[in-house]
Amino acid sequence: xxxxxxxxxxxxxxxxxxxxxxxxxxxxxxxxxxxxxxxxxxxxxxxxxxxxxxxxxxxxxxxxxxxxxxxxxxxxxxxxxxxxxxxxxxxxxxxxxxxxxxxxxxxxxxxxxxxxxxxxxxxxxxxxxxxxxxxxxxxxxxxxxxxxxxxxxxxxxxxxxxxxxxxxxxxxxxxxxxxxxxxxxxxxxxxxxxxxxxxxxxxxxxxxxxxxxxxxxxxxxxxxxxxxxxxxxxxxxxxxxxxxxxx
Ligand code: HEM
Numbered sequence: 100x101x102x103x104x105x106x107x108x109x110x111x112x113x114x115x116x117x118x119x120x121x122x123x124x125x126x127x128x129x130x131x132x133x134x135x136x137x138x139x140x141x142x143x144x145x146x147x148x149x150x151x152x153x154x155x156x157x158x159x160x161x162x163x164x165x166x167x168x169x170x171x172x173x174x175x176x177x178x179x180x181x182x183x184x185x186x187x188x189x190x191x192x193x194x195x196x197x198x199x200x201x202x203x204x205x206x207x208x209x210x211x212x213x214x215x216x217x218x219x220x221x222x223x224x225x226x227x228x229x230x231x232x233x234x235x236x237x238x239x240x241x242x243x244x245x246x247x248x249x250x251x252x253x254x255x256x257x258x259x260x261x262x263x264x265x266x267x268x269x270x271x272x273x274x275x276x277x278x279x280x281x282x283x284x285x286x287x288x289x290x291x292x293x294x295x296x297x298x299x300x301x302x303x304x305x306x307x308x309x310x311x312x313x314x315x316x317x318x319x320x321x322x323x324x325x326x327x328x329x330x331x332x333x334x335x336x337x338x339x340x341x342x343x344x345x346x
Contacts, residue, residue: 148292149196156193162186175240188233191225192291198222199285223266226284231259243310247317254321258287279332286328287321294320 158167164176175181198218201207208215238251265280297316301307307315 145200145289145292148296149200151295152196152291153193156189159186159189171242172240180236181240184233184236187229188237191229191233195222195225195230196288196291198225199288202281203285219269223262226262226288227259227266231255231262234258241317243313243317246314250317250321254287254290257321257325258284261287279335282328282332283325286324289324290321293324 155167159169163169164182165173169176169185172181172185176185199222201218202215202222232255235252235255238248238255241248241251261280261284265277265284268274268276268280294316297319298312301312301316302309305312
């Protein structure tokens with residue numbers, strides 16, 4: 100009896116060792132670790148770029164018509180409507196960036212639904228009443244001429260559209276639709292970070308005129324994000340379908 104038990108335990112141990120050493124388990128484990136490292140790096144990059152964005156925003160406090168980037172806008176900053184659009188956009192957008200990021204934390208969503216709801220309402224109304232219309236007005240006067248101006252105006256319209264669709268979806272109780280439109284809306288919110296990241300990378304790697312870089316990143320800054328957002332939504336749909344057929 101004792102020897103059978105010992106033999107059983109030894110064979111189980113052998114099996115465990117062989118599972119641990121099997122190429123499938125090793126690939127699975129390394130994929131898992133790679134995913135964790137990837138997610139951590141992305142979060143660290145997001146935090147770093149958001150802090151830089153906060154520093155950029157702080158340059159405009161106290162209100163000063165010559166501050167930082169406004170040096171390039173002297174031909175329009177004299178108009179009151181541009182001043183209102185500029186400061187409304189800059190002061191509101193930093194909160195939108197922060198609030199939007201918190202909405203994706205599952206723990207907050209499940210444990211504090213009231214916080215999720217009030218942050219969500221502030222995010223939505225911040226975009227549709229202040230930041231997107233202001234971004235559109237600024238887009239009409241964007242640096243980089245027609246190419247960049249068209250990009251900024253389309254970006255503000257899409258930002259407004261996806262955010263409104265997400266809000267209307269949750270009003271009707273359509274959770275998946277709400278989530279998908281929020282992914283699209285926040286992908287565009289992140290364009291504030293990706294545009295500046297692309298600009299920095301290009302300025303330090305390719306020989307291009309400063310304004311040509313600006314024209315290029317005015318598009319790449321949000322089009323790539325939107326592509327990634329659609330890919331995420333598509334993958335979620337496929338894995339839901341797989342789950343459905345496996346049951
Ligand atoms: C996604 C929709 C957005 C649109 C359509 C948009 C549009 C614009 C436009 C057109 C300008 C002026 C560019 C120029 O004249 O060349 C601008 C500047 C600015 N935007 Fe946005 N923006 C968006 C998102 C954001 C977000 C999420 C933030 C903050 C986190 C932000 C912060 C700023 C700041 C600080 C400036 C002043 C320029 C600088 O100092 O770098 N924007 N935006």
